[in-house]
Amino acid sequence: MSETAVHTTAQTQAPPAVAARGLTKVYGTGDSAVRALDGVDVAFARGAFTAIMGPSGSGKSTLMHCLAGLDVATSGSVHLGRTDLTTLKDKQLTLLRRDRIGFIFQSFNLLPMLTAQQNIRLPAQIAKRRTDQVRFERIVEVVGLADRLDHLPSKLSGGQQQRVAVARALLGAPEVVYADEPTGNLDSRSGAEILGFLRDSARELGQTIVMVTHDPVAAAYADRVVFLRDGRLVDDLTGPTAQTVLDRLVKLEAEA
Numbered sequence: 400m401s402e403t404a405v406h407t408t409a410q411t412q413a414p415p416a417v418a419a420r421g422l423t424k425v426y427g428t429g430d431s432a433v434r435a436l437d438g439v440d441v442a443f444a445r446g447a448f449t450a451i452m453g454p455s456g457s458g459k460s461t462l463m464h465c466l467a468g469l470d471v472a473t474s475g476s477v478h479l480g481r482t483d484l485t486t487l488k489d490k491q492l493t494l495l496r497r498d499r500i501g502f503i504f505q506s507f508n509l510l511p512m513l514t515a516q517q518n519i520r521l522p523a524q525i526a527k528r529r530t531d532q533v534r535f536e537r538i539v540e541v542v543g544l545a546d547r548l549d550h551l552p553s554k555l556s557g558g559q560q561q562r563v564a565v566a567r568a569l570l571g572a573p574e575v576v577y578a579d580e581p582t583g584n585l586d587s588r589s590g591a592e593i594l595g596f597l598r599d600s601a602r603e604l605g606q607t608i609v610m611v612t613h614d615p616v617a618a619a620y621a622d623r624v625v626f627l628r629d630g631r632l633v634d635d636l637t638g639p640t641a642q643t644v645l646d647r648l649v650k651l652e653a654e655a
């Protein structure tokens with residue numbers, strides 16, 4: 400291959416779904432400054448389900464918030480596809496989060512006065528985006544909500560409310576879904592169902608998912624686990640099991 404051909408191939412290759420370079424976040428100044436992230440380089444492949452783990456205070460939430468444009472890094476860059484988030488103004492970041500990212504939180508974050516169906520459709524409605532009815536029906540079917548669409552959140556169990564949140568995050572086929580401890584408020588059976596949906600949506604719909612979790616069993620549903628300690632990326636595991644994740648965590652805590 401000629402040098403020009405190599406150059407062209409490299410330029411046209413799709414970038415990872417999300418990539419951070421030299422990501423640093425310092426909270427506060429002077430003696431009270433906390434370096435929550437300290438030069439993190441990480442990339443998340445399209446269609447992969449990745450878990451972020453690490454001891455308490457290691458920077459997991461800060462990393463997710465900076466990746467998702469919910470917090471601004473002190474230095475370094477974050478790319479969503481070809482867009483550098485660090486160059487965007489507040490208004491542009493708001494639109495980027497609305498149009499290109501899905502979120503699932505530990506506390507479900509559903510609007511209590513809206514039905515399940517209205518909650519699922521709300522982001523598309525706010526963005527004045529047409530929803531693909533076939534995709535809507537498929538997602539609702541997969542998460543088992545077909546006969547609960549007219550229920551208010553207060554009439555649904557925690558597991559069912561989180562299914563609504565999962566459907567809401569997946570409906571617009573965002574470039575990435577960020578899940579922050581999505582099973583933290585669920586019993587183990589409902590948690591396993593939600594994790595199964597996340598895994599299947601990566602495998603079957605090619606949905607990129609990045610999840611913060613404390614739980615090695617939850618992390619084992621992912622294709623890959625990255626480990627943080629003291630704001631640095633210190634380990635990376637492909638094809639995790641609950642036991643291999645636990646072993647790495649124990650090792651990290653012991654080295655701390």
Ligand SMILES: Nc1ncnc2c1ncn2[C@@H]1O[C@H](COP(=O)(O)OP(=O)(O)OP(=O)(O)O)[C@@H](O)[C@H]1O
Nearest residue numbers: 426427433435453454455456457458459460461462
């Ligand atoms: N708004 C803030 N102001 C000051 N320090 C903060 C702030 N947010 C986080 N920190 C500090 O940054 C470090 C990383 O916190 P972060 O919440 O990202 O860790 P974590 O791994 O998500 O922790 P946990 O597992 O306990 O939720 C901690 O030392 C924390 O105290």
